[in-house]
Amino acid sequence: MEMLIRRGFLWQSFEIYGGMAGFIDYGPLGNGLRRRLENLWREFFVINERAVEIDTPTVNVEEVFVASGHAESFTDVAIECQKCGKVFRADHYIKEKLNIEADCTIEAVKEIIETYDLKCDCGGSFGEPFHFNLMFTTSIGPGKGKKGYLRPETAQGIFIAFRRLLDYFRGKLPFGVAQIGRAYRNEISPRQGVIRLREFNQAELEYFVHPAEKTHPNFGRYENDVVWLVDKFDNEHRITLREAVERGIIAHELLAYFIGKTRRFLIKAGVREDRLRFRQHKDDERAHYAVDCWDAEALTSYGWIEIVGIADRTDYDLRKHMEHSGEDLRVFVQFKEPIRVKRLKIVPDLRKLGPKFRKKAKAVAEALERLEIDDPNVDKVRVTVDGEEVEIGREFFRVEEVEETIQGEKVIPHVIEPSFGLDRITYTILEHSFEKDTVDGEERRVLRLKRWMAPVQVAVLPLLSKGDFIEVAKEIVEMLRSAGIYTEYDDSGSIGRRYRRFDEIGTPFCVTVDHQTLEDGTVTIRDRDTTRQVRVSRDELVDVLKELLSTEKDITEFGEPFKL
């Protein structure tokens, strides 16, 4: 952390006013790294899928989260000290003080506090545990305004726009919709530094599929990858994804596909394979919307931390938004052959609905027509209109049996969601890349970032800080920057110290302008990891660097190695 702060990766937000837990600033290098992570994510999860990316507001109207269930269920159990007034997240406090994994229910927390006579650090007693909703509330517009929430996940913006998105994809499943952006959670006591934030960055893909077709045409790319799995019974497996699906450890191919793809993405971004596992949520741990969920977890100095959640959200969200908004969010799926079926149909009596429901009569009639029933003698039904459930008696409709040719059916798509926490992944990459080694008898700190992730890709260094050396070095900086290579120039301090500076921030290559450059137009390229150098001509420098930065090729493929 000392290095990250000093070098300009991460800073405490609001530092001059004493700071506030749960908020961080990205300095120039941290911001550069996170942007590269976002672009790599786009390559994997947007460009290489039948997917698009959208951008929706971070402030949402209340209705969104009433429908999604967050207003009621997105809570943690908190405990408040009666003496000093400090509030703690109950399960974290219990884990820290008693090393017990507590269920996140009021009853379980209460029982543990009583059994172990758990006290606050100040010696005070805790009051009744209570539910604390993690969403930040706000008010939209002047005066009392309209209640709104800051979004706790980017996903809801996608569900809300589903009808438009379906049109965009010409009504055909499957398709994916991605969103990268800020999410907000008013975490109760975020004491884990950069891991538990109140404002953070997510990259989410909502992949909409036919409920009976949870497969992916490209599963073959990952099916033989061996993954480290911890299932919901805490059994560990190191098996191929294909075997995990066949043995029912992973519920279906589509979840396995995204586990495989996530794993490859994280490794490519710089998460160490030997510190990466996928852990299945236990039955009492899953979010209110999920039937199965696997977290990618990385081992860091904070222990194993969740960096990605991959959930099967079924039709939960679309169904809820359909019920609350009254919009039809189903997708028409054509059968291979049309079929003849008999079915019961509700026929609303508009002459009676009109006087009773007035402006809502049409919406009630449509909701009635959508209902599926199997009892011809049903005496009342319930429909939801404008988020309100209404009971409709038999006098307002009749039931008819009809025989129809059906071309297809309307289904509510299911959603498989890989959801990435970009801040946690960025931090994990930094931790997994940071090493100390010995170079020329001295300890060296080096950030072994993947070359394509480094915020500063190349440093150009004149060997001597004078005249021609500086002039040529600056020409080379211009040339590399025009070629789209993120380049820094540095002429202060000894060449050895400058190399160390760039090693520490993870710059993969240093280009040095030395005496020979002035004679024959060649420069040296030094590799951060091996500290080997090769000499190349200025004319080929851009091509060589581009090749090196996009691959893991050894520098010696481009010239005779030497060490100064």
Ligand code: GAP
């Ligand atoms: N849409 C699903 C969803 O939001 P989640 O597991 O709650 O699922 C997804 O969050 C990812 O977002 C997590 O795996 C984690 O990396 C990140 N995340 C969640 N809460 C966070 C917090 N308070 N600070 C930083 N990252 C967080």
